[in-house]
Amino acid sequence: MNTAPTPDTYPLTRRADDDANESWLLLHNGDLLIAFAAIIDRGYELWITDIAVHPDYRGRGLASRLLNSVIHENSGSDIALSACAMDLQEWPKDAGGLPTEALAAWYTRHGFRSDPDENAEARMVRIA
Template structure:
């Protein structure tokens, strides 16, 4: 059976390994304790965009016009932010979002964990939350574009590069 037929046929399977927790109904906020630190996951797309810009600056990403970032978030299918929570203090430490056709496909974008919090399993938690929320919305084909240095981070989460030789292709204005 071809890759696409298998994916969209009646016996369609997800391209990713299921996260540890099974898909559940949408919960706007979820708190977990990781190594003694309270971490909050939020699905609220109304973020302080300057705080998000600071997070992206911290990992060296090129700045993008705030009005375009606002538009991108408004039109995203899923926005997941990750916060360090200490009492009433909250700090944005991670972010990911997904676009979708709302039926079959979703593509994950802008996965980031603040360098102060990397290497503690939080990137994995963030991605598991994204996958869990997409599966809860019955999305079976989850894709992303991995920078060269993070391919094995995604492979550990069950993502496969070029399944059955299928290649991602890009068009850029010349």
């Protein structure tokens, strides 16, 4: 019998800063933040600034759960992001996520396409 946690095991919570047009989708295991997505409403599109999963919880579908939640909850909005790998100060630096090329391929599987501009060479967009 497989008792490994599924992506739905962890409760999804939301936070918002209406003054800054920012919101966050958060996944916790008890008191531990294990994954989050940060979104800015730019008026003409939503911009996903970050999707990150704690190194100990990667490979469980948590990033896909967060991204699918953003897409589903904003089905009438264009959604853009920069598909660049990054390291977070809060989590071990030697436990980096996907390299940029693999990250772009992952976003492509979720319906995003390359749409670079002068501000973000790795910009991708998912049109509503």
